[in-house]
Amino acid sequence: MEKYVDMKSPLTGGKVKEVSTTEVKEFRKEKFRVHVRYYICEDTGEQFTTTEQDSLQFNDLYSQYRIRHGIPFPDEIKEIRTRYGLNYSQITRILGFGANQYAKYENGEVPSESNGKMIAAIRDKDVMLGLLKGCKGTFQPSEYERILASISMSEMKEDEYAALHHVIFNDDSRSIFNGYGGKSVPKLFDMVSYIVMKHGEVFPTKLNKLMFYADFNHYRKTGQSISGLQYRALNFGPVPDHYATIYDNTPELDKRLIEAHDMVSTLLSCNSNKDYETLSDSEKESIDYVIAKLKPLSVSAIIEASHQENGWQQSSIAHSHIPYDEAFELKLV
Template sequence: MEKYVDMVSPFTGGKVKEFSTVEEHEFRKETYSVHVCYYMCEDTGEKFTTTEQDELLFNDLYSQYRVKHGIPFPEEIKEIRTRYKLNYSQITRILGFGANQYAQYENGQIPSESNGKMILAMQNKQVILGLLEASKEEFEIDEYLKVSEAISCASDKVTCSAQQSLFYKDIKRSVYNGFKHPNVQKLMEMIKYFVCNSKSIFPTKLNKEMFYADFYHYKRFGISISGLNYQAIQFGPVPVHYNTIYDNIDGINKEIVLAHDMESTRLTCDEYDLSLFDEKEKETLETIVRIIQPMKTDEIVAESHKEDAWINYSQENKLIPYSEAFSLRLI
């Protein structure tokens, strides 16, 4: 896929095209098909990329590798440490890792397959207690007792909340949820943000804002915001179980109104909280509001019907893989 973009060539000041394609890239002696975006100077034919485009490539590559080999993602690695109330020094001594190694894993460095599986195994409290006992000589007795108590008092594993079960079709990371681990609170605030900024909104249009936000963010960074699955139905792409989701968020008001000679639910909301979102996610949400909010519901439905993400999967109401993000036309 290629298109002209609103920028000038750094080589000649002339026109620039953006290309999106799939390439084979090798990582740790394995080959993966990854999405690659780059710019090309029309005058010279020279290719160049931005930091964002490079980040997209590596996020796609690393996400596929982590999923294939059962290696935890950075936020999961951090959650394990914080759940047991351990600092970096303590968990490093328990695992026998090198200095700063665990911190590097939390910051995005990919563990070896063996280290990744060891970290995941520590979700079981008995496993980490066994590792602590084996590394007892690495601790002063007072610190050992304190660490042992903190681990013993922690929950055995991360539990799946009732809302998470309602909102998400599955929690295993894949191309169908944008390689994002479910975060119920973030999902709810994302929805409330769109509802608040629209003053009032019907689910049909809200579904499109959610779809474009998640797929546009994946197009830029190789990961979604909400971690939702999307399905192609008659009125365009929608989150799976969207009615259940919207019906179970505190702070969203629902009013049955007549629209186009049929009953529909109008949603309103008074407040939202974006403190859980990083700056890239906030920028994506703001972009969606700026582009889609002025559009009428039938207009955004019509636009969504032009997307390959709908065209290729609507006949059988299939789930839409996030790889279709790279063919988005509206954004």
């Protein structure tokens, strides 16, 4: 897909087209079909990219590699370490990695297949304890005992949202159908609250579309969704799985019943002044962009517009989930 964009060529000052396509790329001697975006200077025909476009390509490539080989994502790698209460030096010694290697993995570097599988394996507390006991001699006795106690008492996702997490997300697997996004109930609630706060009063039917476009717009920019949700193509357009459960449990939402079109509907609002630290600047920018574009649309107008999206049309007959790579064909935003 090619389209002219509102920018001048850094080469000539002339017109610029953006190209969005897929190409086969190689990573560690394996081939993957990834989404790429780049600009073309109309005067010279030369191609150039931005940091955002480069990040999209690499994130798509690395996500596919991680899934193919069962390698955790950066946020999962960090969660494992923090759950056990370990610093970088301690977990590096337990796993036998090079200095600063674990920190690099948390910051996005893709582990080797063997290191990635090792990190995945230590999700099991017994595996972690076995590795710790095998390298007992590398720690002072007092530090060893502290680490042993910390790992022994750790639990995985046993918090106030554990039950909701299972209902909303079912599991923590990642794929093109959830945009390779991490799954966090508190972050999901913040996303919903932030959208409603920015938009103002909104019906759930329109909120479903705002969620869809925010997630897919962010995937188009970065190769990763905000929420980690799947969206199903239903009669009134794309809707996130378990949306009623999500909205009913989002703490900051106020709900009131009103009569509209001879039926009683729920109107959602939010006056929160929280800072939404769980959302990155990039995620907030994606949401703000979608709100600015779609706030003027009525519920019926946004439903009709969503029906023109290729992703909805391809999935609506079977009411199936919409793959996130349809983000590159979005018409409305």
